[in-house]
Amino acid sequence: MISMKASFDEAALQEVRDRSDIVAVVSDYVALRKQGQRLVGLCPFHNEKTPSFSVTPDKNMFYCFGCGAGGDIFHFVMQRENMSFPEAVALLAERAGVELKASDQSPQDNIKREIRAVLSTACRFYEALLAASDGKLARTYLEKRGIDETTQETFRLGYAPDAWERTLRALRSKGYDQELLQKAGLVSRSDRGKYYDAFRHRLMFPIADPRGQIIGFGGRTLTGEEPKYINSREGPHFSKGRTWYGLDLAREEIRRQGVAVVMEGYMDVIAAHQFGITNAVASLGTALTSEQARALHVLAQDLVIAYDADASGQKAAHKGLEIFKRLGGQVRVAMMPEGYDPDDFIRQRGSDEFRALLEEALPLVEYRHRQLNRTYDVRKIDDKARMARELAAVLAELDNAVERAAYIQRFAREMDVPVAALEQEVRRSSRGGRDKTPELMYTKAHEKKASNGLSPAVLQAEKDLVRLMLDDGSCIPSIRAQVPLEAFVSAEWRAIVELLYEWPQTQGSIDQGRLMSLLGQNQKEACISLVAMVCAEDTIYADSDRQQVMTDCITTLKRRRLDELGRFLAVDTLTEDERQQHLVEYQTLLKELKSSRT
Numbered sequence: 276m277i278s279m280k281a282s283f284d285e286a287a288l289q290e291v292r293d294r295s296d297i298v299a300v301v302s303d304y305v306a307l308r309k310q311g312q313r314l315v316g317l318c319p320f321h322n323e324k325t326p327s328f329s330v331t332p333d334k335n336m337f338y339c340f341g342c343g344a345g346g347d348i349f350h351f352v353m354q355r356e357n358m359s360f361p362e363a364v365a366l367l368a369e370r371a372g373v374e375l376k377a378s379d380q381s382p383q384d385n386i387k388r389e390i391r392a393v394l395s396t397a398c399r400f401y402e403a404l405l406a407a408s409d410g411k412l413a414r415t416y417l418e419k420r421g422i423d424e425t426t427q428e429t430f431r432l433g434y435a436p437d438a439w440e441r442t443l444r445a446l447r448s449k450g451y452d453q454e455l456l457q458k459a460g461l462v463s464r465s466d467r468g469k470y471y472d473a474f475r476h477r478l479m480f481p482i483a484d485p486r487g488q489i490i491g492f493g494g495r496t497l498t499g500e501e502p503k504y505i506n507s508r509e510g511p512h513f514s515k516g517r518t519w520y521g522l523d524l525a526r527e528e529i530r531r532q533g534v535a536v537v538m539e540g541y542m543d544v545i546a547a548h549q550f551g552i553t554n555a556v557a558s559l560g561t562a563l564t565s566e567q568a569r570a571l572h573v574l575a576q577d578l579v580i581a582y583d584a585d586a587s588g589q590k591a592a593h594k595g596l597e598i599f600k601r602l603g604g605q606v607r608v609a610m611m612p613e614g615y616d617p618d619d620f621i622r623q624r625g626s627d628e629f630r631a632l633l634e635e636a637l638p639l640v641e642y643r644h645r646q647l648n649r650t651y652d653v654r655k656i657d658d659k660a661r662m663a664r665e666l667a668a669v670l671a672e673l674d675n676a677v678e679r680a681a682y683i684q685r686f687a688r689e690m691d692v693p694v695a696a697l698e699q700e701v702r703r704s705s706r707g708g709r710d711k712t713p714e715l716m717y718t719k720a721h722e723k724k725a726s727n728g729l730s731p732a733v734l735q736a737e738k739d740l741v742r743l744m745l746d747d748g749s750c751i752p753s754i755r756a757q758v759p760l761e762a763f764v765s766a767e768w769r770a771i772v773e774l775l776y777e778w779p780q781t782q783g784s785i786d787q788g789r790l791m792s793l794l795g796q797n798q799k800e801a802c803i804s805l806v807a808m809v810c811a812e813d814t815i816y817a818d819s820d821r822q823q824v825m826t827d828c829i830t831t832l833k834r835r836r837l838d839e840l841g842r843f844l845a846v847d848t849l850t851e852d853e854r855q856q857h858l859v860e861y862q863t864l865l866k867e868l869k870s871s872r873t
Contacts, residue, residue: 285789287368287373288364288792289788290373291364291367292349292788294372295335295348295367295370295371296332297330297332297336297337297347297348297351298314298330298332300352300367301316301330301351302530303485303526304319304355304485304570304574305317305328305573305574306533306573306575308326310329312331312333313329313330313331313811314329314330314332316328316330316573317572317573318341318342318573319355319569319573320342320355321339321341321342321344322601322602322603323341323603325603327339327340327341328340328341331810331811334810335347335787336348336787336810337811338807338808338811340811344804345804345807345811346791346804346807347788347791347807348367349363349364349367349791350363350791350795350803350807352366352367356484366486386455386511387511387512390455390458390459390510390512391489393446393451393455393459393461394459394461394489394492396449396451397442397446397459397461397489397492398433398481398489398492400433400442400446401433401434401435401479401492402433403433404434404435404436405427405432405478409434409436409437412497413478416478416497417432417478420542420618420622422542422545422546423549426548429524429548430481430521430524430545430548431481432478432479432480432481432545433478433481434477434478434479435472435476435477435479436472436476437475438472439472440470440471442461442472442474443456443462443470443471443472446461453470456470458510459510459512460473460492460508460510461474473505473508474492474494474505476496476498477494477495477497477505478497479492480492480493480494480495480520480541482506482507482518482520482559483522483523484518484523485523485526486523490512491506491512491518492507493505493506493520493541493559494506495541504560506559515559515560516564516567517564517567518559519557519570519571520544520556520558521544521548521555522556522570522571524553525544525553525554525555526574528553529556529571529574530574532575533575533576533577534577534578534579535555535571535574535577535579536554536555536556536578536581536609537557537558537563537571537578537582538556538557538581538582538617539557539558539582539583539617540557540616540618541557543555543557543581543618544556544557546618546621546622547617547621547629550622550625550626551626552621552630552633555581555617556571563598565601569602572602572603572604576604576605577604577605577606578599578604578605579607579636580606580636581608581609581611581617581632581636582608582611582616582617583611583615583617600639605638607636607637607638608637608639608642609632609633609636610632610635610636610642611632620632639672640669640670640673640682643669644666644669644686647665648662650662653690653691659690659691659692662690663696663697666686666697666700667697667700667703667704668704670683670686670704671701671705683698730835733764733765733831733835736828736829737763737765737768737772738768738805739828740758740825740828740829740832741768741771741772741805741806741809742809742812743825744785745775745785745787745806745809745810747821748775748778748785750821750825751775753825754825754829755776758829758832758833760772762832762835767801767805770794770799770802771790771794771805774793775790778790787810790806791806791807794806826871830868830871833864833867834868837861840860840861840864841861844857844858
């Protein structure tokens with residue numbers, strides 16, 4: 276995570292926190308459901324099949340019990356959008372309607388903000404040209420494809436003029452310099468140092484992030500030249516492997532239906548939305564990535580791939596299904612009739628037939644079986660063996676043993692091979708091909724610390740003392756008087772306690788959001804996740820139990836220190852002063868522990 280090295284007015288920061296709804300923000304990326312006092316969903320930061328990501332609205336925090344990611348609303352935006360702290364604050368302030376002035380903004384933050392501004396200006400420029408006389412050819416193309424004006428406006432379609440410097444001149448007249456335009460991917464630079472428009476005489480498709488901010492463009496030729504489509508160059512503001520075309524418009528419907536329809540091209544998605552299929556998105560001409568898959572998986576458990584019927588489209592569909600399947604979702608493929616892509620099918624045969632096609636989409640096993648039947652002739656022994664091997668790899672990925680057994684019986688019968696033989700192929704594939712890597716769990720991550728001399732009991736005692744101080748700041752003086760900072764042996768908990776011990780004098784009542792900001796400014800991101808974890812857990816102490824828990828934790832830490840001092844005193848290399856100092860501390864602790872037992 277990027278550290279929060281920027282200075283903001285704390286009152287304004289607190290206003291952003293108070294006026295920002297973490298549930299609304301997180302829901303832009305994750306489908307949440309109520310579970311007790313928390314909301315839970317699939318984690319957007321790691322692959323998982325069972326929800327371990329939680330949001331605690333009353334504390335304005337999130338935490339994942341699977342990967343350990345956690346923090347407040349600022350940290351969620353930072354991690355999900357790969358933003359710096361100033362960028363996350365600015366985004367949330369704008370969303371909440373809070374005026375916020377920041378100092379010490381980094382040059383990189385300023386450049387990203389300027390790039391977003393110039394891309395938004397360029398989008399309006401292209402939109403205006405599409406509606407003007409310049410855009411006649413582009414409008415004619417859209418009319419032939421059946422895209423009405425309302426849909427054109429919804430997707431903010433535009434036209435890049437047939438000129439070498441018109442976009443450049445138009446944007447420079449708005450005060451943007453040509454170096455910034457190049458960084459934004461709107462202009463290119465020749466070997467001679469001359470700047471010229473990157474998009475010329477093309478129908479323009481603005482590409483937005485999930486919040487609707489323009490981050491790039493796709494341009495389609497209007498004259499048949501190659502390449503047919505070009506996209507903005509990759510940069511800090513734009514990555515094809517992290518982006519879905521149309522997700523800003525489809526997100527709510529995907530969440531509502533619990534189904535995402537994945538298509539190949541801009542026009543496929545635009546046609547689908549025009550005909551009421553508004554849960555459709557498209558990749559950007561690259562192979563699907565696990566990050567793209569996760570972005571949809573956290574919104575919907577059911578994903579349908581609707582690619583072209585040609586060989587390349589079906590091959591891409593297979594790869595996409597494999598990626599989605601690993602995330603644990605229900606993934607299917609819509610079998611397009613020969614000669615059709617989704618755009619053609621929807622316009623020629625209507626949305627009802629296309630919806631029926633989506634309803635009949637095949638699960639991975641059925642889809643692969645049908646594809647393999649077209650590829651191999653099971654009357655030939657070699658083909659039969661190859662088909663069995665490829666089917667076994669698919670069947671090995673099935674988690675449900677009954678489903679796997681039923682498919683083995685059916686396919687063995689259809690291929691005329693013994694069930695035992697196909698079962699053996701599946702077992703062989705399971706041993707060699709499945710990814711057995713477990714998810715990173717908090718307890719696993721901290722086992723290493725325990726093995727370095729930090730026992731689980733000590734770690735738990737430190738964690739419980741922090742929980743007590745976060746829940747009730749009035750207990751901090753008592754804990755501080757009995758447990759010096761040096762007694763906390765975990766560096767992460769000690770860093771948190773260091774701030775808490777100073778809190779009553781400098782910060783007033785405990786504020787977890789403010790605590791996280793201070794930890795972030797000190798580059799203690801691991802500590803931020805621990806605070807979020809403590810806040811996310813449902814451990815609540817009754818008043819009668821608080822004192823006993825505190826006493827037990829303090830005793831645990833004192834005993835650990837007593838054992839440590841005993842080892843020190845057994846060392847021959849100590850100076851007389853060191854030995855005397857350790858001995859005094861040892862005797863004091865021993866007396867305190869004996870007194871607490873009486």
